[in-house]
Amino acid sequence: MDPWGLTTPALLACVFFLILSIWIQGFKKGKLPPGPTPLPFIGNILQLDLKNIAASFSQLAEKYGPIYTIYIGTQRIVVLHGYNIMKEALIDQGDVFMDRGDIPIFEDLARGQGIVFSHGERWKQIRRFSLMTLRNFGMGKRTIEERVQEEAQCLVEELKKTKGQPTDPTFILGCAPCNVICSILFRDRFKYNDEKFLYLMNLLNENFRLFNKPWTQEKDNPQSEFDMENLIMTGADLFIAGTETTSSTLRYGLLLILKHPEVQAKIHEEIDSVIGHNRVPSIKDRQDMPYVDAVVHEVQRFINLLPLNLPHAVTRDIHFQQYVLPKGTTVYPLLTPVLYDSKEFPNPDQFDPQHFLDKNGRFKKSDHFTPFSIGKRSCAGEALARMELFLFLTTILQNFTLKSVGDPNEISIKTNNVGFTSIPPPYQLCFLPR
Incomplete structure (x- = not known):
């Protein structure tokens, strides 16, 4: 018999509350940013809406301010909420x-390799190598633009095959940016019905062994990160980042244009005035097409494709603001509060290209336009993605009028879940030749 006369459930309850008390006291020590008290083992999971974590993070910011600490399980996470504090971290102390x-879910796949999820010296070498290689293949030069222009024309031919019938654009819009990456890495594109291409589209990660040519003479360098497994993962990163993000943005963009016929009318007017119907659009047209440029920017702002951003981590103990962040602390510099800042973008919940136009109709830049993040780990393929989005959307609208299957006012633009990415809902539309 228990000497204090306590039952087993009572003993368990005492032990639990003792552990909870020690846990809470432990987390009250130190100089970490404030935040909700975590529970043992599960942290603050119960305080998050797992279907919309970004919204939960914004709600916590209302209580704890622009920098706060939460725990996902036992993992400590510092959240940065707002442009100023994100800039201070990623630019001023980049x-x-x-x-x-x-x-964890990506660690199992990437194992710290490639350009997206690598760390330290490995990341520095891989990023430097990737940027150099992309430049050698024509990144930022006319040769890349010519490849995008060629693919845009192929995309138009595929869309013509739909003969104006209701079509789900997911597959076709995925093929176009994927083929651009193929043309960079393989020096060739694929027909959209090519069996190898279809296989590649379905199994990007597993099938990157097609990229089997040898790379630089690095086997004798013991400090090199250029082993074949690492290069394969880097190539897979280029495919995933260069295909899925652009494809999703294009799909979301067409859906928003369907939802707003007045936007489509203005796009058509500017295209007809600057380019006409016979000339192939080029990137230099962007400077003369402020409205289309504003639409592309507003699409990226509004869809908020990567609301949480990818997580960062501090390389050493650091005094940040009035707090101390220990080495290795995971940091989420959120993109949602920057892209939806009501002071920078009035009525941010509304899709409105005027957010990027001044009173005279000229394009207006904004430091808050951060869909590719900022700082040293911003998207390495930003220049290519921006070129693709402008040329693909412009070429599509040059050749087609987008027609919704039903009433445009009833089109839903909301996705069911918002996790690491915001994926557009499935829909159909008609591509009517102009």
């Missing part, structure tokens, strides 16, 4: 905040 935070 060398300290440039490591990659852990995401």
Whole structure:
């Protein structure tokens, strides 16, 4: 018999509350940013809406301010909420905040390799190598633009095959940016019905062994990160980042244009005035097409494709604001509060290209336009993605009028879940030749 006369459930309850008390006291120590008290083992999971984590993070910011600490399980996470604090971390102290935070689901896949999820010296070497290689293949030069222009014309031919019938654009819009990456890495594109291409589209990660040519003479360098497994993962990163993000943005963009016929009318007017119907659009047209440029920017702002951003981590102990962040602390510099800042973008919940136009109709830049993040770990393929989005959307609208299957006012633009990415809902539309 228990000497204090306590039952087993009572003993368990005492032990639990003792552990909870020690846990809470432990987390009250130190100089971490404030935040909700975590429970043992599960942290703050119960305080998050797992179907919309970004919204939960914004709600916590209302209580704890622009920098706060939460725990996902036992993992400590510092959240940065707002442009000023994100800039202070990723730009002003970018060398300290440039490591990659852990995401267990991706760690199992990437194992810290490639350009997206690598750390430290490995990441520096791989990023430097990737940027150099992309430049050698024509990144930022006319040769890349010519490849995008060629693919845009192929995309138009595929869309013509739909003969104006209701079509789900997901597959076709995925093929176009994927083929651009193929033309960079393989020096060739694929027909959209090519069996190898279809296989590649379905199994990007597993089938990157097609990229089997040898790379630089690095086997004798013991400090090199250029082993074949690492290069394969880097190539897979290029495919995933260069295909899925652009494809999703294009799908979401067409859906928003369907929802707003007045936007489509203005796009057509500017295209007809600047380019006409016979000339192939080029990137230099962007400077003379402020409205189309504003639409492309507003699409990226509004869809908020990567609401949480990818996690960073600090490379050493650092005094940040009035707090101390220990080495290795995972940091989420959220993109949602920056892209939806009501002071920078009035009525941010509304899709409105005027957010990027001044009173005279000229294109207006904004430091808050951060869909590719900022700082040393910003998207390495930003220049290519921006070129693709402008040329693909412009070429599609040059050749087609987009027609909704039903009433445009009833089109839903909301996705069911918002996790790491915001994926557009499935829909159909008609591509009517102009």
